[in-house]
Amino acid sequence: MPTATKAPMPPTSPERLPPTGRDSAPRVYDAVARGERFTTAMHEAVLDERHVLSIRDFELWYGEKKALYGITMPITAGKITALIGPSGCGKSTLLRCVNRLNDLVDGVRIAGDMQLNGDSIYAKGVDVIELRKRIGMVFQKPNPFPMSIFENVVYSLRIDGIREKDLLHEVCEKSLKGAGLWDEVKDRLKDSALNLSGGQQQRLCIARAIAAEPEVLLLDEPCSALDPIATGRIEELMNELKGHYSILIVTHNMQQAARTSDYTAFMYLGRLVEYGPTNEIFRVPRLKETEDYVTGRFG
Amino acid sequence: MKLLALAAVLLAAPAALAQSIQVDAKLPVYKPIQGVSGNVKSVGSDTLNNLMTLWAEGFKKHYPAVAVEVEGKGSGTAPPALINGSSTFGPMSRPMKQKEIDDFEKAFGYKPTAVPAAVDTLAVYVHKDNPLAQLSLDQVDAIFSKSRKAGYAKDLTTWGDLGLTGEWADKPISLYGRNSASGTYGFFKEHALANGDFKDAVKEQPGSSAVVQGVASDKFAIGYSGIGYKTADVKMLKLAKDAKSEAFEISQENAYSGKYPMTRILYVYVNKKPDAQLDPLRREFLRYVLSKQGQEDTVKDGFYPLTPRLVDQGLKAIGLEAAAVEAGAKQ
Amino acid sequence: MSQATLERPAKEPTRTRRWRTTRRATALSAYGEPWLWLASGALALALAMIAALVLLILVRGFGTFWPSELLRIERKGAPALLGEVTKEELVTRPAADGMPERTERRRMLRTGNYDLTGHHFEWVWDSEVEREARPEWALAVERTAWGRFHGEPVALVAGERVLAEQPSEILARLDDELARAIEGREARHRLEVEEVGAVHHAMEVERLTLRHLEAEGGDAAQRAASIERTAELERQYEALQRRLAELDVENGRTVLRMRAPDGATKDLALVDVVRAYPANALDWSAKLGVYLSRWWEFLTDVPREANSEGGVFPAIFGTVVMTLIMSLVVVPFGVLAALYLREYAKAGALVSIVRICVNNLAGVPSIVFGVFGLGFFCMILGTSIDELLFADRLPNPTYGKGGLLWASLTLALLTLPVVIVATEEAIAAVPNSMREGSYGCGATKGQTILRIVLPRALPGIMTGMILAIARGAGEVAPLMLVGAVKLAPQLAVDGTAPFVHPERSFLHLGFHVFDLGFQSQNSEAAKPMVYTTTLLLIGIVVTLNLTAIWIRSQLRKKYAANPF
Missing domain, CATH: 1.10.287 (Helix Hairpins)
Structure with a gap:
């Protein structure tokens, strides 16, 4: 992977570059390598929707190393938005910035802001704990907690100190049904969650995430550790959840992105290169780079 | 050859020599009084460790409400514990040094009270198969000390130097002794070594019994320890005051008469204001120690009991009427 | 490229093959066998030493209480003896008294009757023996004082x-x-x-x-x-x-x-x-009866005759209670310290230094902890407590001396590094994804630690506790300074108010072994008791550890990760 930014860049305003035409040569990579400004090829369709989350001029540094460059990206409510791009392009980093998990990493600095339904995420005085309760997250590797299935699902309620049995059971059932797991585990809710299969564990994690009725659901390569059948189940599930939940998913799997998402964003070396409706990105991308990537000619 | 023959006789007939030790009939019999309870703690000599425990057990039979703790890590630990108040009694296998008395006096304004508690003889032990029968004190000094203050002409390092023949002639003498916190160490240094220095080769042991066990397991060993710790695996040597004197074996009689040169009195120190009575608990415990029953415990532990005169001296020290000699006079 | 390399040998002409074989002969060190032998040999040696030690303790420890027969020996020119043969050896005696140099057997008899003869044991040469017999009615009597009596019943x-x-x-x-x-x-x-x-x-x-x-x-x-x-x-x-x-x-x-x-x-x-x-x-079953009754006495009775007889119940009690208090103190402290080091402290030079210090603390000689315990707990803390709460009992100290509590705290300090290191490792082994999952659900750091990290790390923490128990229960040297004594007639828990007396001195099995071995007046009789007491101490440590291991395996079952 070429390292474009050997020399640390000062946190200035995002660099802008005139958009390149679809037929032009892949200039974006060269421009990035040279550290020049460029502008995201933003399809107008994404701007017309109602946005649950809007990312504005967002930049991030790990210590001296800049990882995200001037990302401006509105996320549409009730739809699935996929983040694609080669390894290390910053898509997971961006995802983890939405619920501020990157705060836990030493030496992280950011600039710019994000807004969740109009509330700033990075403004001073934001209660991170409250914020995270409004955002659900599912990780690359299933990470059920070392406790029973039931306790896993109602974890977010437990930490709020909710003890009413009826409410807990109601939420548990609803979330497990929502995650399509209820029929498989309804008779063994008291069993350890660690005894479930990998696919079941991942759906349990989804159930856990939706138990708190989040405004956005973040999925960080949720199928990368699963076999094709379990992957299929998760994709079905995503389709069922869409509409009720707004989903932002990071994936390496082009087919998955094409199959499941409504919008796709292509990222490269910390930049958002092109962002638009999925069928446009995969069929008529505006940039040569995007076309190369989605057709597998790049990488 | 003569030595060997003598040794053979000694080995052959230990039982004939063995006498059960008798407690003087004139010693007062202990009778319990009322209202004694509380806690007693003894910190001090490890020679007296078992004996203090026996006394504690005997005392507790009369006074169930009394709790006695016994801790014994060497006579040197007794004075500090008495001074800082963490112990009630300080058993010591040697009299307190002037420095220790001064420290005590600095803290309380009066001297500690020494109560004689038992008679001990320090025995010089060799392995049971060792043909040697006797030594004089200057020889003992030449064996154990590098400074030879008692004036023996040459350093004694092998058993051949002591006149043994055969396999013994060229074998080095292996030395066993106590650690320096021990009163036994101090007493031996003072009386056998004339305050000279021990050789570096002395293997210092953590307990009186350990010295005897060391000698028992090492055929060419010699060591010193209290008479109470003798076992069937070791032999006690006769000792003479000097090269010209007769050597005496350890016996009750020789210990009392002082013919055996290394006889000592074991003490229990107590903090007593000169003009005040002891509280009932401490007074009764010491009275028990000085009684017939207490002195029988002494015999049980292998020491010699006090003579009536020493018992009276002890009773007077703690402000009680002398009982033993007068009682005897009445009889 | 790699394909070409693989194919080359097949294309090479045969004539070079021999040369290549010698040239490429595998070095000796590349073979696994020497290493296997070395490693397995080291393991075998270690196991053999452990097995020998355990076997010695088991055989001697369990053998102590088995009653043996009484032998009556009539000697030439000396009183007859009656006792158990405890040792025998062959000795070369030098020529003397007209007898040539010869090898002769001598036996050690445990004669008892100390009040009559002044001896507990005696050696008898075979040449001294006039007649030997095993009298049918020879009676061994164990007494509350003066040790055993061997004789024949008259009336x-x-x-x-x-x-x-x-x-x-x-x-x-x-x-x-x-x-x-x-x-x-x-x-x-x-x-x-x-x-x-x-x-x-x-x-x-x-x-x-x-x-x-x-x-x-x-x-x-x-x-x-x-x-x-x-x-x-x-x-x-x-x-x-x-x-x-x-x-x-x-x-x-x-x-x-x-x-x-x-x-x-x-x-x-x-x-x-x-x-x-x-x-x-005695027939076999009657011997077993005596044997078991002696064990029962040993386990349940209090010591008699300056610890040389009777039982060791107070020592068992002291050892177990001290170890339990120690665990109760050291585990929370160690876990909290490790949590801070792993979860809260920012990684840096200072944390590294602290960690190195903690690790090195484990290497400090235990007697140093004893001295610290004496100086800090007994002298400073204890004296202050006395002045505040027990002023009426002064100058007799209550807490200002060695006692069960101070000994437990000293050992807790001694075993703290073990617990910290084990807990740190256990906490580090909790996958970060679990923490992130918890944060992602909106949990605070405290909630994450309490609900996710600690339960997951619990088996590892138990391992630390097991190691701490093993180290603490076997430790003697520091205890001698902070409360283990030769005679402590009162247990730390009894019927007098306030029922629990953590300030009291106590008996400890390890110290008891030391006392029997080095201080006992009748050291010959004490030797087998040393083995028996050691056996008991090992038994207790093993029992405590097995309990902890059982709890840990239950926990592991609960939190076991499924590798799907």
């Missing part, structure tokens, strides 16, 4: 009346009489402990009240009442003393008359007899 006497004179008759009646004597002894003990003890205690209270009243100049009526009460207690005491004296006479009436091997007769009051058995007439 069983109650007061003036002779109950039995034939050995068989004596033995037949002995068990009943002994049981009655034990009852009498226990009755006296109860009277002593319960009633006399209560009166003594009441009198002490009264004495202090009176002194208090006098010091304050309280009114005369109160003083008179107190004096009156004291007088009443004194009357009670007199009555109790009379009852005790009567009991003593009654208990001392039944006497077993024995003939010692040298012919002297001796009356043994049955009340002072712990156990008596005809050593040469």
Whole structure:
């Protein structure tokens, strides 16, 4: 992977570059390598929707190393938005910035802001704990907690100190049904969650995430550790959840992105290169780079 | 050859020599009084460790409400514990040094009270198969000390130097002794070594019994320890005051008469204001120690009991009427 | 490229093959076998040493209480002996007294009868032996004082009346009489402990009240009442003393008359007899009975005769309670410290230094901890507590001396590094994805630690606790400075208010081993007890550890990760 930014860049305003035409040569990579400004090829369709989350001029540094460059990206409510791009392009980093998990990493600095339904995420005085309760997250590797299935699902309620049995059971059932797991585990809710299969564990994690009725659901390569059948189940599930939940998913799997998402964003070396409706990105991308990537000619 | 023959006789007939030790009939019999309870703690000599425990057990039979703790890590630990108040009694296998008395006096304004508690003889032990029968004190000094203050002409390092023949002639003498916190160490240094220095080769042991066990397991060993710790695996040597004197074996009689040169009195120190009575608990415990029953415990532990005169001296020290000699006079 | 390399050997002509074979002969170090042998040899050596040690302790430890037969040896020109053969050896004796140099056997006899002969053990050369026999009725008697008595029964006497004179008759009646004597002894003990003890205690209270009243100049009526009460207690005491004296006479009436091997007769009051058995007439099951009864006494009784006889119950109690208190203290502290180091502290030079210090603390000699415990807990903390809470008892210290609590704390300090290191490792092994999952659900750091990290790390923490117990229970050196003593008649938990007395000194099995081994007056008899006590100590440590391991395996089951 070429390292474009050997020399640390000062946190200035995002660099802008005139958009390149679809037929032009892949200039974006060269421009990035040279550290020049460029502008995201933003399809107008994404701007017309109602946005649950809007990312504005967002930049991030790990210590001296800049990882995200001037990302401006509105996320549409009730739809699935996929983040694609080669390894290390910053898509997971961006995802983890939405619920501020990157705060836990030493030496992280950011600039710019994000807004969740109009509330700033990075403004001073934001209660991170409250914020995270409004955002659900599912990780690359299933990470059920070392406790029973039931306790896993109602974890977010437990930490709020909710003890009413009826409410807990109601939420548990609803979330497990929502995650399509209820029929498989309804008779063994008291069993350890660690005894479930990998696919079941991942759906349990989804159930856990939706138990708190989040405004956005973040999925960080949720199928990368699963076999094709379990992957299929998760994709079905995503389709069922869409509409009720707004989903932002990071994936390496082009087919998955094409199959499941409504919008796709292509990222490269910390930049958002092109962002638009999925069928446009995969069929008529505006940039040569995007076309190369989605057709597998790049990488 | 003569030595060997003598040794053979000694080995052959230990039982004939063995006498059960008798407690003087004139010693007062202990009778319990009322209202004694509380806690007693003894910190001090490890020679007296078992004996203090026996006394504690005997005392507790009369006074169930009394709790006695016994801790014994060497006579040197007794004075500090008495001074800082963490112990009630300080058993010591040697009299307190002037420095220790001064420290005590600095803290309380009066001297500690020494109560004689038992008679001990320090025995010089060799392995049971060792043909040697006797030594004089200057020889003992030449064996154990590098400074030879008692004036023996040459350093004694092998058993051949002591006149043994055969396999013994060229074998080095292996030395066993106590650690320096021990009163036994101090007493031996003072009386056998004339305050000279021990050789570096002395293997210092953590307990009186350990010295005897060391000698028992090492055929060419010699060591010193209290008479109470003798076992069937070791032999006690006769000792003479000097090269010209007769050597005496350890016996009750020789210990009392002082013919055996290394006889000592074991003490229990107590903090007593000169003009005040002891509280009932401490007074009764010491009275028990000085009684017939207490002195029988002494015999049980292998020491010699006090003579009536020493018992009276002890009773007077703690402000009680002398009982033993007068009682005897009445009889 | 790589394909070409793989294919080349097939294309190479055969003539170079030999050269290549020699050239590329595998180096000796590349073979696994020498390493395998070295590694397995090291393991075998270590196992052999451990097995030998354990076997020695097991054989000696379990063998101590097995009753052996009594041998009567009549010697030329010396009194006869009766005892158990405990050792025998072949010795080359130099030529002497017209006898040539020869190899001769000598045997060590445990003779008992210390009150008569002044010996516990004696060596006998084969050449001294005139006649040997195993008398049918030889009786081994274990007494509460003076150790064992070996002899032959002559009569069983109650007061003036002779109950039995034939050995068989004596033995037949002995068990009943002994049981009655034990009852009498226990009755006296109860009277002593319960009633006399209560009166003594009441009198002490009264004495202090009176002194208090006098010091304050309280009114005369109160003083008179107190004096009156004291007088009443004194009357009670007199009555109790009379009852005790009567009991003593009654208990001392039944006497077993024995003939010692040298012919002297001796009356043994049955009340002072712990156990008596005809050593040469026992069959296998009767021997087992004696053996088990000795174990029972060892495990449940208090020590007698300066710890050389009786049981070690207070030492077992002290060891277990001390270890438990230590665990209760060290685990929370260690876990909190490790949590801070792993979860809260920012990684950096300071944390590294702290971690190195903690690790090195594990290498500090334990006696240093003992000195610290003595100086800090006993002298500074204890003295302050005394001044604040127990000023009326001064100058006698209450907490300002060694005791169970201070010893437990000292050992907790000693084992703290073990727990910290083990817990840190366990916490580090909790996958970060779990923490992130918890944060992602909106949990705070505290909630994450409490609900996710600690439960997951619990088996590892238990491992730390197991190691701490193993280290703490076997430690002796520091205890000698902070509270383990030779005689501590009162347990730390008993019936007198406030029922728990953590300030009391205590007996400890490890210290007991040291005491038996190095301090015992009758060291020959103490040696087997050293093994037995060691066996017991190992048994207790193993039991404590097995319990912890069992708990850990239950936890592991609960939190086991499924590798799907």
